[in-house]
Amino acid sequence: MRWLRIRHLLDPYFVLEGPTRAVMFSDVLSDPLIIEVDLKVKGATESEDGYLSFLVSPLTCSGMLSRVFKCAYTTKHSRLEFSLGHIVSSVEATIFVRVIDGSWPHGLHGLFTVSTTGFSDRNTTKYSAVVGHERIALLDSGGQEVPIAGDGKIKLSRNVISTENCGEVIFQVKALEGDIKVVEKDTIFHPLEASKSISELDMGFCKMEVTVFWSRVSCNP
Structure with a gap:
């Protein structure tokens, strides 16, 4: 199982969304x-x-072992960099975030990320970059307000990741004013082959409920 992420240099004008399922x-x-x-x-x-x-x-x-491959492609007018995470013995996590108390303050933008750990992070070599050292952006609101629906649900740019079934998923939220970090909170999930996990984050100005639905990776489209 692998996840794929494209690094882009045009943010916030060019923001990629997805994937909606694990890349295989x-x-x-x-x-x-x-x-x-x-x-x-x-x-x-x-x-x-x-x-x-x-x-x-x-x-x-x-x-x-799980590891990160990096490659770059040059075309006539641009250069694209790809990061490819090769994740073995993996499960798929679908993440939803909802504000359940309070509100997100005007003037603060949000950065929602996840990172993963697993067997490979404890058994690395100097020749390999481990997946756990990569933070995957689920939402970076940049200079914009955090997109929150009337029912409190936060619209993530991406909400599906893959992780080793023996590792951890570390979900993190940063509230920033410009480049200054105001609040940073995280919570840890332990992967399951099915069912769901729920955790709460208290940002001070609001509380958020983070729900992760777990599933085995399917080879069928």
Whole structure:
């Protein structure tokens, strides 16, 4: 099982969303995962749109331990960097966040992230970058207000991750004023093969309920 994340340098003007489920591919060279990128600069009309980046690339990796692979692709007008997390013995976590008491203050933006740990984080070599050292952004509101619905649900840009079934999922929320951190809270979940886990975070100005639904990774679309 692997998760895929694209690093982008155009934030907050270019924010990627997803994935909506775990990304899977075979480690067989004849059956790679194909990544397609089609980025355009919008013109006055569709016919005047210009290409920023267009590429099609196969991705394969294998191994007995979870680790992070990094690669970069250069096209005529841009350079794209990819981070690919190869996660073994994994389960899928679908995350939902809801404000249950208080409110998120005006003027503070939010950064919601997760990181994972597992067997591989305790058995690393100097040649491998472990998955647990990577923080995955679920929502970075930037200079905008945190998107909260009338029922308190927070609209995450991404809410699905994968983790080793013997590890931990560390969910973290930062409230910032500009670049200054005002509050930082986190909570730890232990993976399950099914069912759900619930935890609460007290930010001081509001309380949030974090719900994680666990499931085995399915090979079916």
